[in-house]
Amino acid sequence: MNLLTFNDRFPDEVACRAYLRDKREAEGITCKNCRGTKHYWIESKSKWRCASCLSTTNLRAGTIMEKSKLSVKTWFMAIHLITSTKKSFSALEMQRQLGLKRYEPVWYMMQKIRLAMGKRDAKYTLQGNIEIDDAYFEIVDLPELDELGNKKTSGRVVNTDGKEDDEQKRGRGTNKKQKVLVMVESNPNTDPLNKHKKKRSMGFVKMIIMDNFRNDTINYEVSKAVQQKTNIISDAMLGFNKLANVGMNHTAMIVPKKEAGKTLPWVHTVIANAKRLFLGIHHSIGKEYLQNYLNEYCYKLNRRNFQADLFDRMIVAGINDTWY
Numbered sequence: 001m002n003l004l005t006f007n008d009r010f011p012d013e014v015a016c017r018a019y020l021r022d023k024r025e026a027e028g029i030t031c032k033n034c035r036g037t038k039h040y041w042i043e044s045k046s047k048w049r050c051a052s053c054l055s056t057t058n059l060r061a062g063t064i065m066e067k068s069k070l071s072v073k074t075w076f077m078a079i080h081l082i083t084s085t086k087k088s089f090s091a092l093e094m095q096r097q098l099g100l101k102r103y104e105p106v107w108y109m110m111q112k113i114r115l116a117m118g119k120r121d122a123k124y125t126l127q128g129n130i131e132i133d134d135a136y137f138e139i140v141d142l143p144e145l146d147e148l149g150n151k152k153t154s155g156r157v158v159n160t161d162g163k164e165d166d167e168q169k170r171g172r173g174t175n176k177k178q179k180v181l182v183m184v185e186s187n188p189n190t191d192p193l194n195k196h197k198k199k200r201s202m203g204f205v206k207m208i209i210m211d212n213f214r215n216d217t218i219n220y221e222v223s224k225a226v227q228q229k230t231n232i233i234s235d236a237m238l239g240f241n242k243l244a245n246v247g248m249n250h251t252a253m254i255v256p257k258k259e260a261g262k263t264l265p266w267v268h269t270v271i272a273n274a275k276r277l278f279l280g281i282h283h284s285i286g287k288e289y290l291q292n293y294l295n296e297y298c299y300k301l302n303r304r305n306f307q308a309d310l311f312d313r314m315i316v317a318g319i320n321d322t323w324y
């Protein structure tokens with residue numbers, strides 16, 4: 001959908017609200033009070049009434065738009081901009097594009113959209129053949145501020161060597177690396193028209209922030225994200241060497257750096273592209289939000305062949321009742 005089509009479909013708030021109502025009714029509304037699923041629309045109140053217990057549900061209740069003061073049209077425009085671009089938007093750029101006065105609601109809206117993207121992708125499990133790898137993403141410990149916007153001394157971050165970082169002293173926070181587990185479906189390329197391209201084709205991708213790369217932590221995440229008996233290829237990192245314990249067919253290979261692109265081609269491409277993208281757009285990402293940015297990156301990558309209806313898919317992902 002391009003900008004012209006978007007404007008034709010959603011000229012005003014009334015059109016956006018009508019679309020939201022249709023989509024929610026198609027997906028099914030569940031009553032927060034009694035879990036009933038039969039509802040009637042009350043036009044005068046712009047609400048649904050539950051047929052069983054008579055309690056009402058607002059148009060935006062239970063969706064990513066609940067409690068937001070921004071219009072439905074603003075949300076739709078933001079979702080359109082995020083899903084129609086291959087790369088991404090900083091909150092500042094989004095604020096400019098939407099012509100809004102305040103930065104915080106825009107930033108918050110974008111985080112909510114990314115959270116919904118992650119929830120959606122968490123429903124899928126990987127299968128077939130998988131490349132797995134450990135990655136390290138740059139993050140920033142943003143200094144804690146008091147109500148007056150001054151740095152709290154208790155919020156100081158001290159490096160492992162016990163010294164305060166120079167950057168920190170200048171009040172910009174400390175750069176650190178966050179561990180991320182990356183899994184990519186990578187199957188032999190059987191498309192005869194694709195012979196000149198890579199020998200393997202990329203499927204679904206997952207990226208998960210990790211506290212550590214210990215065997216039990218990795219096994220826990222892999223068993224949640226991957227179907228049993230999947231073939232997993234990795235390098236020889238020790239954290240991967242107990243994957244057979246959770247039912248995986250694991251092959252560890254000693255990979256010289258030069259060979260990494262051949263042995264684990266897709267996982268390395270995915271990691272390198274994500275790093276380049278984040279560096280160019282988001283500059284400094286706080287630890288607690290890195291997963292959201294990874295969510296957006298994976299969500300769009302996983303739907304790279306559905307560009308035309310990405311907007312509608314994202315609306316559906318964002319309107320699932322959040323109370324169950």
Ligand SMILES: [Zn+2]
Nearest residue numbers: 031034050053
């Ligand atoms: Zn009810």
